[in-house]
Amino acid sequence: MTPVEVNVERQGGEEGGGRRHPNTCPECRSHYRDDELRHAQRVCAQCGHHFVVGAMERIEQLVDPGTFVEIGSDLRAADPLAFVDLKPYTDRLMDAELQTGLGDSLVAGHGRIVGRETALAVMDFSFMGGSMGSVMGERFCLAADYAVAYGIPLISVTGSGGARMQENILALMQMAKTVGAVDSLREEGLPYISVLAHPTTGGVIASFASLGDIVIAEPGALLSFAGPRVVEQTTGEKVAADFGRAESNLRLGQLDAVVPRRELRGELAKLLMLFSPAEDEPTGDHEPLMTIVEGDANPIDKVLGRLGLGRRRG
């Protein structure tokens, strides 16, 4: 299919009885057809606003075509607490899966970026607010395991409101579990690059996402432990408009860079190059040695077993 020319229409006020086009830019009110927005990597052509990107689309934007292989796609959230708020947790899970086509809020796998192999953990904010539960934590760890087994870097892209309340204490424990996975990369001397997209808050930014050897954010992303509303409500403090934004975090020394989405793949490729030995040119012939987890009563042991046998590069 030929690329679609980006067409922009300006939209004035709230005509149509307050109803809005689904792809309306919240900053400048331009609105786009979905295919044009997708072609523009979901960046507003008028004002540069970065729309939220789904996990699969993000992977498409970043990796070389045809190189991505998913890991742990068959894991699904259980409901250990039989949790019901206004709706049962199981209903929310089903709705989220039907809406997004994803099994949980993180897609793990591996692929190549400009010829260099990397493990990937990419979150999807549209799956229950990108909340972190048992499956998300396990999938992140599987991506890290893959990186360790094959001696390659890990890149994560996050977008999350925080831990998943419906799994309560088990969700909290995913913070320790994912940090443990980062620790295993550090122990092996493997680079971990964390990309923070809008919004990355709560338990995700207070665990693995802050621990990248390199931490990059997208423009305008909200990156904070507590959201602005929580800060205002609990402390009564006045919260500035730029509170927790990527640009403020850069100024305050919490980030290495704010990188516009269109430059992200190039920057990641540069970093992967800088982290690899001088003589190591990308070959592009690295065959994935492990594919996905097959349906199995105890998939994790199986994966770990395979990883134990894994060949080490470098």
Add this chain to the structure above:
Amino acid sequence: MVRVSDEVRRLRKRFEARAEESHIWDAVQLARNPDRPYTLDYAERLFTDAFELRGDRAFSDDEALITLLARYHGQTVVAIGHQKGRDLSERTRRMFGMPHPEGYRKAIRAVELAERFGYPIITFVDTPGAYPGVNAEERGQAGMIARSILAFCQASVPIVSTVIGEGGSGGALAIAVGDRVLMQQNSIYSVISPEGCAAILWKDSGQARKAAYAFRPTANACLDLGVIDRIVEEPKGGAHEDVDAAAKFLDDAIRQALAQAEMIPAAERRRARRAKFRQMGVWGVVDEPTNQDF
């Protein structure tokens, strides 16, 4: 037509649910009881000599989180704990036990010190959560919690953590990544406060009791879910009814847990602790793998 036995069963079930709900709410209240012993109350009874390590060497001394070098059953240990205040002025000074990033930086400093000298680490967890203020955010609250969790992951010395009151969210977990994790009988441990959960999911913080029932922050639930290793008994009516007795129970439990943690060879402790947390979580597997490949 309604069968009587069915009706009785239904009522009994509802009654049991109510009883369970009020039991959980009792635990929440006891965990927050203003008379409940805090870290320093136990430190005073468990340790023979103690020297407080103060300051993060970068910005300030956060009194919501205290670190001690102390003697415990004849050996030197590093103790780390949240500290709420007793009266209003102390509570204000200690921010009700809600640390800023400086507090976690101090905790990391204490872990590094323990690591340098090979001292075991004993932590006491008792916080509503890390402080959610603008200054805390600007100084990197999230990153410092993450770094504290990492420091605990990386330590090769034995670590025993006990939730002694409120184990509130990431601010609690930041010092609770232990080889052995214990909870006092009437303490709670959760990802968010019942009020916070109610405000988000029920859109009404007044539904906190319902939220607490739904997400079960109790020691029993945490034990069932494999998050903690042991429940520490409290005197009848709660730890505040007899602090000396509560300290005695806690002392026995910590001493045993420490002995167990010390049995793991130092070279394997980091991996063993990582493996312990790695297996936390519950999930299922669907039959048909959907391999996304493009």
